[in-house]
Structure formats: structure tokens, C-alpha cells
Amino acid sequence: MSSVPMTAIRGRFLDIQNTVAQARDIHDQVRYVEDGLLLTENGKVSWFGEWQQGQHLVPEYIQVEYYPDQLIVPGFIDTHIHFPQTEMVGAYGEQLLEWLDTYTFPTEIQFSDKAYADKIAQFFVQELLKNGTTTALVFCTVHAASVNALFEAAEQHHMRLIAGKVMMDRHAPDALCDTAETAYQDSKALIEKWHGKGRNLYAITPRFAPTSTPEQLAKAGQLKAEYPDVYVHTHLSENKNEITWVKELFPEQKGYLDIYHHYGLTGSKSVFAHCVHLEEEEWDCMHDTDSAIAFCPTSNLFLGSGLFPLNKTWEKQVKVGLGTDIGAGTSFNQLQTLNEAYKVQQLQGDKLSAFESLYHATLGGAKALNLENILGNFNIGKEADFVVLNLKATALQTLRQERAKHIEDALFALFTMGDDRNIEATYIYGQKAYAQNV
Incomplete structure (x- = not known):
């Protein structure tokens, strides 16, 4: 990379500042700098701290970009999203399996072009x-064209994306x-072409167990064995009817997750979307294999999952990140x-604090993707991806x-009321890639 x-x-x-083992420990790792300075060099954080301590480090030829009234946080990390479903957000009236047949598959057929x-x-x-x-x-x-298109678009911004071609050889239209x-x-060729090129990373991507034959899942496992550094990305235990169907299709396995585990698809770079209805032994397997979950609240609510x-x-020490799951999910925005x-937690009698929310959207998401050593906070040497937030984007x-008592209260209000209007600027690899007023 230049x-x-x-x-x-x-x-x-x-x-x-650091990943934690329990939600209660997050508060001890919160770092708030009222008047801070972030220096980036070659796309990475080269210095971070108080403005008064670091201002002499700024070369005379560098113009300081100053955001006195905003809040700057690490870039948001989305651990599960479908780019081909962008145009079908808000498709009415179905649960998962019917939704795939009615809306998703017809939309995805267009990506052969x-x-x-x-x-x-x-x-x-x-x-x-x-x-x-x-x-x-x-x-x-x-x-394969869809993968090439996405990585080419991401490369224009030096953006770190992980993506892959869907593997699907049954229970879908012939054209898909x-x-x-x-x-x-096809996956092997795409791995060779894209994985590790710039900031691009590849994910072996069986859609979900029902749309792959045992032979295809075995091939997915073969790919993972041949390329242990690549990711695995699929769906797991989203919908109760789906789980029933899976058990009918794979009666020889102990359960849904055991199918993926049997074919060598669990592990520290494996991310399973949803996991709404895991059984106890599946939680244990997720922990034992260091696999991760993508929690997708807007999608789970929209599809009634x-x-x-x-x-x-x-409790189980399982890695988890946030996923928008466009297009069953209803917003690209991690604030929404x-x-x-928060509401999903409330309905279960639990709470989700502002700082835990920030953790899941940033460093916790990085940990879920096995990238916590290079992403997720402002530690020196990490890749400089961050967001400038306007906390007062609307009159309300x-x-x-104005009533916020402290930064945690201000952050919670943002997470409750925020949307894309609050994103003033987005920086990728130290460079401004988006500005709302441009």
C-alpha cells in the first residue's frame, strides 16, 4: 500500500483501552480525553494523548483538524451485513425462510451482471x-463478480473489509x-486474488447449512484447512423453523452448530450471525473453539426471530460483535x-450501558473479528479508523x-436518538473518507 x-x-x-472479560470491567478501561490530539502516520496511530502534551509534536507543515464541540470515537465495526441486499431493506411481511424465497433470492440474481x-x-x-x-x-x-466489485470499491478508500462469495448448491433458484x-x-481463486491484498481479507461464506450439501460443506472445510488465515462467515440458529429444517437435513449431527464444527468451520476467525436460539452445548462449543457471534438486533426484531x-x-465467554444485517436489518447505522x-436487553430484564454499547461497536467488534491487535481504539500502532460525532444533530x-450530566449520559442519549445525521466525518486509515457537509 502506498x-x-x-x-x-x-x-x-x-x-x-483494552478488551475485557466481563461487562462490569469496561468502565475501568474507558479513556476520555477532553482536549486530545491524535497523530496518524502511514494510516496508523503514531501518537495519542492530551493536546497540551502533544502539540509540539505536530510539524509546522501539518494543519491540525480541530473538532472542539464533537466527540471522536474509533470507527464502528459491523460484524454481519449483506451488500447485495442494500436495495431490499424494509421488505414486508415474512419470516426468515419465506423472506429469502420472496425477496432475497430474486434480488441477488441480478449480481451476475x-x-x-x-x-x-x-x-x-x-x-x-x-x-x-x-x-x-x-x-x-x-x-465471483460481486466479490470483485465490493473489494474494488473498498480499495478506493483503503477500507478494511472482510468478504466472500456465497457457497450455495441446493434449496435455492438454479440461477443462484x-x-x-x-x-x-471460485473461492480459491478469490482468496488468492484478494486475501491480504491491501486491507482486504477473505471469508469462506456458505450461506447457511440448509443451502449447502454435505459435499459443499466438506469443500468449505477443505478451503479453511488450506487457507487457515482466512475467515468463515455464515448464519446459525436465527429462526426456530430454520433450526427444525436443519435437524431434518443433517440428522447425523448433534445439532446446528455441530454441522459446522464437523466440517472444520469453527474457530477463532469464524463468525456466526444471529445465534438467537443456541443450546447449552452449542454455547460451550462456541467458547471452546473461540468462535464469534454477530448480534443483529434490528434484523432479529424485523423478522420476528x-x-x-x-x-x-x-457468562460463557464467547466473542460477540454488532451486525446491522442489511437487508433484514433496517439500518446501516450502528447508533440505531x-x-x-438496548430494547432487546430491556425485554429480557437486562440492561445495556452506554460504555458496553461503545465496546461492542468498536473494540469488542474488533475482538470478534480477531482484529483487536490492529483495530478498535486509539492505541499507538493501530490502524487509524475513527468517526467524528455531532451529538447535537437535531433540536431534540x-x-x-444540554441535560447530560457526564460523558456516559451524553453517549447513552446519542445511542438512543442517533442516526446518520450524527456522523460528521469518517476517517479511514487516517484520511477523511466522508464529511457530512461536503
Whole structure:
């Protein structure tokens, strides 16, 4: 990657310094700098601290970008999203399996056309930036062209995306089905082309167990064995009818997760979306294999899938990140996602604090993606992806923020009332990639 210019950012900063084992420990790791300075060099954090201590480090030729009234946080991390479903957000009236047949599959067929895939990929990446999302784990379609389109769009911004071609050889329209062998060959070629190129990373992506034959899942496992550094990204235990169907299709396995585990698809770089209805032994397997969950509250509510037990992830020590799950999810925006996550917790008699919310959207998400060593906060040496937030984007927000007693209260109000209007600027690899007023 070519050298990236140095930047100097001054303003109010908030991040979580280290990953934690329990939600109660997050408060001890909160770092709030009222008047701070962030220096970036070649896309990474080179210095971070108090303005008074660091201002002499800013070279005379560098213009300091100053945000005195805003709040600067690490870039938001989306651990589960479908770029081909961008145009079908808010599709009416179905639960998961019927929704796939009625809306998703007809939409995804269009991505055999590279020009069409390019158009949606460009829109998708801009929408991520507009919403402060700087890293995402993304489903493409069965078409290799969709993967190429997405990575090409992300490369224009030096953006860190993880993505892969869907593997799907049954229970879908013929126009969307590959075979076990073609899925293997296409995925292998895409891994060789994209994984580790710039900031791009690849994910082996069987859609979910019902749409892959045992032969295809075995090929997915073969890919993982041949390329242990790549990711695995799929769905798990989203919907009760889905789980019943899976058990009928794979009677020889102990349960839904055991199918993936049997084929070598669990592990520290494996992310399973939803996991609303895991059984106890599946929680244990998630922990034992260091696999991660993508919690997708807007999607789970929209499709009526159920309430995800977030507190169980702390109890069982299972990695978890936030997912918008566009297009069953209803917003690209992680502020709105956290708003719904809070309500999901309330409905289960639990609470979700502002600082825990920030953790899941940033450093916790990085941990879920096995990227906590390079993303998620302002520690020196990490990649400089961050978001400038306007806490007073509307008249109501302004009124509410004037009553905020401290930064945690201000942050909670933002997570409850915020949307894309609150994203003033998004920086990728130290450079401004989006500004609301441009």
C-alpha cells in the first residue's frame, strides 16, 4: 500500500483501552480525553494523548483538524451485513425462510451482471462511510463478480473489509446455485486474488447449512484447512423453523452448530450471525473453539426471530460483535442498531450501558473479528479508523444533550436518538473518507 499522509486531529476523544472479560470491567478501561490530539502516520496511530502534551509534536507543515464541540470515537465495526441486499431493506411481511424465497433470492440474481454489482457496491461503501462504519464483515452473492466489485470499491478508500462469495448448491433458484466443486474453485481463486491484498481479507461464506450439501460443506472445510488465515462467515440458529429444517437435513449431527464444527468451520476467525436460539452445548462449543457471534438486533426484531441473550456471551465467554444485517436489518447505522440492542436487553430484564454499547461497536467488534491487535481504539500502532460525532444533530438532541450530566449520559442519549445525521466525518486509515457537509 502506498504511503498515506500524516494527519493531526484535535478534539474530544473516547475509546475503550483494552478488551475485557466481563461487562462490569469496561468502565475501568474507558479513556476520555477532553482536549486530545491524535497523530496518524502511514494510516496508523503514531501518537495519542492530551493536546497540551502533544502539540509540539505536530510539524509546522501539518494543519491540525480541530473538532472542539464533537466527540471522536474509533470507527464502528459491523460484524454481519449483506451488500447485495442494500436495495431490499424494509421488505414486508415474512419470516426468515419465506423472506429469502420472496425477496432475497430474486434480488441477488441480478449480481451476475458485473456492472450492476459495481453500482450497488459503490453505493454500499458510501453508505457504510456515511454511517461511520469503517470495517465490515460482508456477504456477497454466489457470483465471483460481486466479490470483485465490493473489494474494488473498498480499495478506493483503503477500507478494511472482510468478504466472500456465497457457497450455495441446493434449496435455492438454479440461477443462484453453484456446485461443491465450482464453489471451491471460485473461492480459491478469490482468496488468492484478494486475501491480504491491501486491507482486504477473505471469508469462506456458505450461506447457511440448509443451502449447502454435505459435499459443499466438506469443500468449505477443505478451503479453511488450506487457507487457515482466512475467515468463515455464515448464519446459525436465527429462526426456530430454520433450526427444525436443519435437524431434518443433517440428522447425523448433534445439532446446528455441530454441522459446522464437523466440517472444520469453527474457530477463532469464524463468525456466526444471529445465534438467537443456541443450546447449552452449542454455547460451550462456541467458547471452546473461540468462535464469534454477530448480534443483529434490528434484523432479529424485523423478522420476528427472537431476542438474543447478550448477557450469555459474558457468562460463557464467547466473542460477540454488532451486525446491522442489511437487508433484514433496517439500518446501516450502528447508533440505531445499539438503540434496538438496548430494547432487546430491556425485554429480557437486562440492561445495556452506554460504555458496553461503545465496546461492542468498536473494540469488542474488533475482538470478534480477531482484529483487536490492529483495530478498535486509539492505541499507538493501530490502524487509524475513527468517526467524528455531532451529538447535537437535531433540536431534540440539542435539548437532551444540554441535560447530560457526564460523558456516559451524553453517549447513552446519542445511542438512543442517533442516526446518520450524527456522523460528521469518517476517517479511514487516517484520511477523511466522508464529511457530512461536503
